[in-house]
Amino acid sequence: MKTNGPDFYGERLISEAEIVCFPNPSPERDYEISIELPEFTCQCPFSGYPDFAVIRLFYQPLEKVLELKSIKLYINSFRNIKISHEEVANKILNDLVAASNPSWMKLEADFNPRGNVHTVIRVSHHLK
Numbered sequence: 001m002k003t004n005g006p007d008f009y010g011e012r013l014i015s016e017a018e019i020v021c022f023p024n025p026s027p028e029r030d031y032e033i034s035i036e037l038p039e040f041t042c043q044c045p046f047s048g049y050p051d052f053a054v055i056r057l058f059y060q061p062l063e064k065v066l067e068l069k070s071i072k073l074y075i076n077s078f079r080n081i082k083i084s085h086e087e088v089a090n091k092i093l094n095d096l097v098a099a100s101n102p103s104w105m106k107l108e109a110d111f112n113p114r115g116n117v118h119t120v121i122r123v124s125h126h127l128k
Contacts, residue, residue, distance in 0.1 A: 017073035019099035021064035030103070033065065034058045037075050040109070045082040052112040053085075055092065059105035066100050085111055089121035097125045 037055040044051055055075060059066075074095070078088060089109040097105055106124040 014073050014076045014079075017077050018070060019074050019095060020067040020070035021100050022067055024061045024063055024065050027061075027063060030060060032058060032060055035066075035068070035071065037072070040075055040078065042078040042088055043080065043082045045084055048082065049114070051085065051114070054110045056108040056110070057096070057105070058107075059096075059100070060103040062101060062103050064100045064102075066096065071096075085109060085119050085121050089123050093123045093125060103127055 035057040037057070040053040040055045042051050042053075043049065057071075075092070078092075081088075083091070089107060092109075093105060093107045096107070102125070104124070104126045106122065109121040111119045111121075
C-alpha cells in the first residue's frame with residue numbers, strides 16, 4: 001500500500017476541483033447565503049511561509065447556488081500556491097462570480113497575524 005504522494009484520494013479530489021453550482025430552488029425570492037471556511041491556507045510569495053485565514057463568503061444567488069463540497073475542494077487547492085493576500089481574495093471572488101453569476105457577492109479573507117501584522121481583505125461584486 002502506498003502511503004504518500006498524489007495518490008491520496010483527498011489530494012486527487014483537490015487537484016481535480018471544479019466549482020459546481022445547482023439551480024436556485026427559490027429564484028423568485030431574494031435571500032442571502034453565508035459560508036465560512038475557517039481553514040484556508042496558501043503560501044506567502046515572498047517568504048514561502050504558510051498563511052492561514054478564515055474566508056467568509058456572502059452572496060445573493062440568481063439562477064445558481066454554489067455547491068458546498070466543491071467550494072471546500074476549490075479553497076483547499078490554494079494550500080501549496082504562493083500568492084499574496086490581495087491576489088488570492090480577488091481570484092477567489094472572480095472565480096466564484098464566474099461560476100455562479102450572483103446578484104452580488106462579498107468575500108472577506110481574515111488572515112492570521114504574522115510578524116505582528118493582521119490583514120483583512122474585503123472584496124465585492126455587484127451586478128451593474
